[in-house]
Amino acid sequence: MTRLLKFLGFPWTIRTRLSLLYAGAFFVAGVALIVAIYLYLGVVLDRQFSIRLVNDAAPGAEGQMGAPGVLPPRELMDEAGRISVLVRQARLNTLDTMLMVSLALVGFLTVLAGLIGWLVAGQALRPLRDITATARRVADRSLHERIALDGPKDEIRDLADTLDQMLERLDRSFDSQRRFVANASHELRTPLTITRTLIEVALLEAGADDKLRQLGTTLLAVNQRHEKLTDGLLTLASSEQRGDFHPVGLSDIAGHLVTELRPIADKAGVRLETALQPGMVEGDAFLIERLIQNLLENAIQYNLGENGWVRVSTAVSGKAVELTVENTGPVVPGYEVPGLFEPFRRLASTERLAGTGRAPITRGAGLGLSIVRSVAQTHGGAAEATPREDGGLVVQVRFPAAGSHLGNIEPQTRHPPSP
Template identity: 85%
Template sequence: MKRLLTLLGFPWTIRTRLSLLYAGAFFVAGVALIVAVYLYLGVVLDRQFSIRLVNDAAPTAEGQLGAPGVLPPRDLMDQADRVSVLVRQARLNTLDTMLMVSLALVGFLTILAGVIGWLVAGQALRPLRDITATARRVADRSLHERIALAGPNDEIKDLADTLDAMLERLDRSFDSQRRFIANASHELRTPLTITRTLIEVALLEAADDDKLRQLGTTLLAVNQRHEKLTDGLLTLAGSEQRAAELHPVELGEIARHVAAELTPIADRVAVRLGTTFGPGTVMGDAFLIERLLQNLIENAIQYNIPESGWVSVHTAQSGTSVELVVENTGPIVPAHEVPGLFEPFRRLAATDRLAGASRSPIARGAGLGLSIVRSVAHTHGGEVEATPREGGGLTVRVRFPAA
């Protein structure tokens, strides 16, 4: 039944199941009533119209009859026998007519019961549709909206009140997390910035002391790595908190801006950066999308080959989605290691083939780049996938729903 309704294009929902259940129960009850009336009417007709005619010369007509509607030969029946046969035939005709009319009425009323059941089920399930619609709006926008279902204190209202209480707790929890991220951004970044400034001042004053300059350079690199780690963790933690702040943004324009900023770095490490930007508008957070692009292109520049390396950045709209493709040359990546690259603190084991590793101005990260890319893509309702290139490197595709 479910497969048949699906093939006919009929929605197999709880409303459909309730309607079919109501119509089926009505049909079974109607058939049971018809059987009871049929048997009772047969007994009543036997009692009201039975004629017992006994002939001394011949047996009663009862038992000599053939099929219904077929009379025995006239020479075997007298007048009483003929009356008995006619009464019996009238009884059978009455029962057959009652049965056919009753079945037709039950069939019609079953269809009518299904329609009524469909309407009643729709009215009864309307609060559930309201709850579902509110839950979808809350999931897509913010946690501040509540269902606030009005009506009698039944099971559906109890469900709505329970969901409202859960949304209230989630709202408080997310507000607390947002406050923590804001405070952590200040409390973690400020000391690192002060430390970097002090190290840079010390390096300026230690122009003639090679050991002190070497120590300062090492400390500055460590501090820069800590800054990058802190920034990555805060971005990863805050990406899902900014899901409600979505506005129409041009993906190609953001990609062009990020590529222009990173082109000098690519030139410094002898990596050719090629770009092709097509139009494509998405609903997103410009800061997070810019961070996604920056992480992808920086990774593509850093994890490259020492000579004749290249990075390709491409954006275009395809149907109902806008696609970003970042492709690069680089070390060979086994296919089984690709899913692990999107996990936090995971990097390729081979790091000796980084493009200009000693000359690259990009501080080596902590393995959060692709984790941030995946988190930002999911926050915007998109998806990301990476596939190894033949000969080395990766092809990373990010698809966003078009605005």
């Protein structure tokens, strides 16, 4: 029955199951009652007709009965046989009529019981719908809202109070984590900034001392790498905390970052191409900007040394807005693609970098695509990567469009076109 309802597209909800349970219980009880009445009525009819036959036949048969062992006349026996047949036929007709009427009535009342059960179940499950709606709003917006369910102290009220207590603990935990991220951001970035400043001053005062300048340059590169690692870790931690989202233009942010990174791409010998269609998403502008920046920097850095290109496009697809970053570069094995979204994971072969020694992009720590996936999931979207046959990657990020009220978006398989 369950499979049949699912096959027919019937909503197999708790309300549906309760309604069917009410109707089924009523049907079983009705059938049991009909069987009991049918059997009892058969016995009653047998008794009633037997008594009536005796009373009706006794006066006429009294003077015609012979002595014991003597059969009554044939006319009297024929009349009794006909009466017996008529009695049996009348009994069967009565029972059949009762059975047909009772079954039709039970069928009608079963449907009526299902409708009444649907209404009663809807009324009983209304608090659960309120709890679900509040939990969905809390998951989409913030943890400050509470269910605060009114009504009698029953099982549903206990569930709502338990969820409120859980939300309270989660709210305090996330607030503590946000404060930790803010404090860590200040405490970690400040000494690294001071160290970078000291190294830069030391390089200015080094003069013509080649060994000292080489040491300072190496320390400066290491410090920049630590700064980028710290910034990536803090961004990754911040991306997992959903704040207040606002409508932002995905194409506007992508176009702004392409303009900013074009000089770096030109210096690395990489051509930037765009195909941006307007699309609004609900989100944090800083996190979305960081997502696109990571994709563009990776696409520029891990590219061909000559005649490389990066193609950035945005498009609206149904109730989703898609961002696609496609680039040339080294051939990426398909089995290595899922690991690219894990923290601190890089391709084993990254020796061919665009404009090696020319592009002012510090080699990352393997957090770029991890941040991309985390930001996409925080916004209810999804990120996926597909290797190109000629080398390079196609990374696609899908966000719910602003006002679409979608849930999490699953990644879709995409076959990139050849350039």
